[in-house]
Every structure is written in structure tokens, then in C-alpha cells.
Amino acid sequence: xxxxxxxxxxxxxxxxxxxxxxxxxxxxxxxxxxxxxxxxxxxxxxxxxxxxxxxxxxxxxxxxxxxxxxxxxxxxxxxxxxxxxxxxxxxxxxxxxxxxxxxxxxxxxxxxxxxxxxxxxxxxxxxxxxxxxxxxxxxxxxxxxxxxxxxxxxxxxxxxxxxxxxxxxxxxxxxxxxxxxxxxxxxxxxxxxxxxxxxxxxxxxxxxxxxxxxxxxxxxxxxxxxxxxxxxxxxxxxxxxxxxxxxxxxxxxxxxxxxxxxxxxxxxxxxxxxxxxxxxxxxxxxxxxxxxxxxxxxxxxxxxxxxxxxxxxxxxxxxxxxxxxxxxxxxxxxxxxxxxxxxxxxxxxxx
Numbered sequence: 541x542x543x544x545x546x547x548x549x550x551x552x553x554x555x556x557x558x559x560x561x562x563x564x565x566x567x568x569x570x571x572x573x574x575x576x577x578x579x580x581x582x583x584x585x586x587x588x589x590x591x592x593x594x595x596x597x598x599x600x601x602x603x604x605x606x607x608x609x610x611x612x613x614x615x616x617x618x619x620x621x622x623x624x625x626x627x628x629x630x631x632x633x634x635x636x637x638x639x640x641x642x643x644x645x646x647x648x649x650x651x652x653x654x655x656x657x658x659x660x661x662x663x664x665x666x667x668x669x670x671x672x673x674x675x676x677x678x679x680x681x682x683x684x685x686x687x688x689x690x691x692x693x694x695x696x697x698x699x700x701x702x703x704x705x706x707x708x709x710x711x712x713x714x715x716x717x718x719x720x721x722x723x724x725x726x727x728x729x730x731x732x733x734x735x736x737x738x739x740x741x742x743x744x745x746x747x748x749x750x751x752x753x754x755x756x757x758x759x760x761x762x763x764x765x766x767x768x769x770x771x772x773x774x775x776x777x778x779x780x781x782x783x784x785x786x787x788x789x790x791x792x793x794x795x796x797x798x799x800x801x802x803x804x805x806x807x808x809x810x811x812x813x814x815x816x817x818x819x820x821x822x823x824x825x826x827x828x829x830x831x832x833x834x835x836x837x838x839x840x841x842x843x844x845x846x847x848x849x850x851x852x853x854x855x856x857x858x859x860x861x862x863x864x865x866x867x868x869x870x871x872x873x874x875x876x877x878x879x880x881x882x883x884x885x886x887x888x889x890x891x
Contacts, residue, residue, distance in 0.1 A: 546604040547679045547737070554778055554800050556819045556857040562849050562882040565605045565824060565861040566875055567803075569685070570630065572597035573609055574868050579628040583609040584664060591671035598680055600872065602879025604859075606676075607683040607740070608668035615665075615727065616695060618650050618658040629868075638697040641712040647696070649723040652730035661727070666734045673735025681738050684731030688743025688781070689721035689763035696720065699745055706755065714759060721763040728771045739771045739779040742803075747785030749807075756790045761797060768798035780824065784864055788812055795820035806831075806863035814852045823852055826863035827878060834867040838877035845881030846888075 543560040544552065552559035573583040576593040583590045590609040598606035613631035617623040622635040638644055655662035665684065672682055687695065693716045694702045706713050728739055745751070746760040768779045781794070782803035791813060794802045803824040804813055810826055817823055827833060827848065832841050845860050852858040860882050866875060 545679050547681055550604050550681055550859070553856050553859055554822045556822065556855060558856050561886055562853045563604045563859045564602055564879050564882045565859050566598060566601045566603035566866060566879065567861045568597060568866040569607055570609055571866045571868050571870060575872055580609065581625065581627045584611055587663065587667035587671040590668045591675045594672060595675055601875040604681060605683050606672060606680045607685060608672045610668060610685040611664055612685055612687055614660040615658065617660045633695055636696060636698045638716060641709065644712055644716045644719065647719060652727045665731060669731055669734040669736050682736050683738055683740040684728065684736035686724050686727050686741050688741050688746060689717050689724050689767060690760040691743045691745040692720040692724055693717045694745045706759065717759055717763045721766050725767045725770045728767060729774055732771065732775045732777055737777060739768065739777050741767065742782040744784040746783050748787050748789045749785035753789040757793060761793055764797045772798060791816040801859060803861060804863065810848055810851050819857060822857045822859065824859040824861045827861065829862040829864050829867055833862050833874050834870045836874060838873045841874050841877040842881050845878055846885050849885045
């Protein structure tokens with residue numbers, strides 16, 4: 541078979557077609573800065589540097605996807621929350637904007653296309669994606685990044701406070717999640733216009749480790765679906781959804797969110813995930829990011845990748861990736877072994 545290039549390989553996998561190899565997502569953001577010998581801060585505020593180190597890392601690790609150094613907490617600084625930006629890590633939110641129903645009613649979001657309203661989002665996300673798209677030497681898929689609606693709502697209110705409020709005033713929480721969905725959709729649209737070629741959304745607070753399947757269906761499912769359907773209708777781009785932790789209980793609902801590919805954590809058994817997903821949605825994952833990608837050996841990573849492909853990827857429908865973001869201190873050799881595995885498996889199996 542002929543290798544159809546990065547995007548062609550991904551397209552085949554999403555269509556559950558067997559290609560020349562299994563696509564790979566290195567699931568890396570700030571890891572690329574560490575690999576290049578610099579701090580997060582040295583890349584976070586400089587779009588051209590962010591683009592360069594991320595593209596170099598994607599090519600070195602044989603990833604079919606590239607994501608610049610996008611700090612997911614930056615938009616909350618534009619909204620008026622107190623956010624600290626450590627020199628060598630993601631920002632973290634020090635204050636929350638929502639306490640009660642009155643705050644939800646008065647909550648106003650910025651226009652992601654108006655740089656004067658959102659200098660942090662504009663510099664890190666819009667300019668970072670523009671620089672990455674302009675510098676691509678190959679047809680890598682360019683990923684933006686947003687939190688999902690339920691996680692966004694939790695960051696606006698504080699996740700613990702929001703989860704407690706689901707028992708006291710669920711209508712208020714639902715309203716906050718719905719408003720957050722509109723904001724997330726607007727950010728996704730701005731990122732796609734800036735050069736992202738896929739919709740990438742992570743919603744860790746929707747994890748089965750945090751909420752029940754019933755709460756997911758009631759509070760998160762519809763909001764995710766509205767973002768996915770809106771962004772896909774406007775752009776035609778494929779959609780990727782990541783949820784951390786044990787998502788076995790909600791996996792039967794995932795195809796109906798509109799995502800084309802579900803990225804899942806190592807807490808989920810891949811055979812069970814494949815059985816639940818069938819061919820209704822492609823899967824991405826779920827190499828243990830700490831035990832194997834950060835602390836393992838290249839040989840152990842390669843063996844696990846081969847096992848995963850054998851279970852979930854022999855007929856397409858699968859993207860090799862860690863079960864969550866590649867840890868910042870991961871050795872390049874381990875991530876490179878994951879990248880090679882997508883080709884080496886098939887060389888050993890006669891394709």
C-alpha cells in the first residue's frame with residue numbers, strides 16, 4: 541500500500557479503512573519546549589518559537605498531528621480571572637468568576653476574533669496557530685485546543701463547587717454549561733480560521749471518575765454535541781474528543797456527540813472500548829503516559845503499541861497515542877518509539 545501522507549492516513553483511519561500504516565498523535569504540547577531545551581515561558585508568548593519547536597518535535601516523533609504551545613488556562617485570564625503563569629508549566633487559575641445563579645446570568649465572554657478583547661488568547665492561540673500553519677513543511681494536521689463545556693464551567697466556578705451545586709441547583713449548573721458551550725464553539729471557530737485543521741477538545745471533568753453516566757448524559761452530553769456539530773458544520777474539519785479517566789460507562793454515548801475520534805485514557809481496557817465503539821467512532825489512545833511514555837523504555841512502548849494495534853487497529857479506526865498528554869519530562873526516545881510503531885507493526889505483518 542502507498543502511504544497517503546499525514547492527513548490521508550488519518551482520514552483512512554477515521555473512515556475505518558486499512559491504510560499503509562496506523563496514524564500517530566504524539567499528544568504533546570509543552571513537551572515540545574522541554575525537548576528543544578527551553579522553558580514553557582520561552583515558547584508560550586512567542587508564536588513563531590511555539591510553531592517551530594512543535595513542528596520539529598512532531599516530525600522527530602513521527603506524529604501525524606502538531607499542536608503549538610497552547611496554554612489552556614490563558615483564555616480565563618482574558619475573562620478576568622486571576623491566572624498565574626509559571627516559568628516552566630501551564631498557567632493555573634487562582635480565582636473563579638462564578639459563585640451563584642446571578643453570576644451565571646451576568647457572565648460575559650470575549651469575542652475570540654477581537655484581539656483587543658482577548659490578548660492572551662490572541663497571542664497564544666490565534667497567532668500560534670497562524671504561525672504553525674504557515675511554517676508546515678509537511679501536511680501535518682494542526683490541532684487547536686479547548687476545554688469542553690463541562691470542564692470550562694468547572695473552571696469558571698471551581699470544579700468542586702460546581703459538582704456540589706449539581707445537587708442544590710442543577711438548573712443553574714446546566715445554564716452555566718450551556719453558556720460555556722457557546723463560548724467554546726466560538727473559540728473553536730476562531731482556531732479553525734487561524735489554521736487548525738481538526739477540532740480538538742478535552743473535557744476531563746466529564747470523566748467517569750468525576751461524574752456518573754447519568755450526570756454526563758444530563759449535563760455534559762448535549763453541550764459537547766452542540767460544539768461538535770456547530771464546529772463541523774462551519775468547517776468540515778474532523779473532530780477529536782478527549783476525556784480522562786474511566787470512560788467505559790459513557791462510551792456508548794460518545795458516537796452520538798458527533799466526534800469522529802474518541803481519545804481515551806489508559807484506565808479503559810482497549811478491547812472493551814473497541815467492543816463498545818464498534819465502527820461508530822474511531823478510537824485514539826491509550827498508552828500509559830506515565831508508566832510507559834515517561835518512565836518506560838522504547839522497547840516496552842513499542843510492544844504496547846503493537847498490542848494496541850492488534851486489538852483496535854487492524855481494520856483502521858484507530859490512532860496510536862498516549863492515554864493522556866505526553867508528560868513534559870518524557871524521553872524523546874520513548875515518544876519516537878511510539879511514532880515508529882505505526883509503521884513497524886505493518887512491516888512485520890506483511891503490509
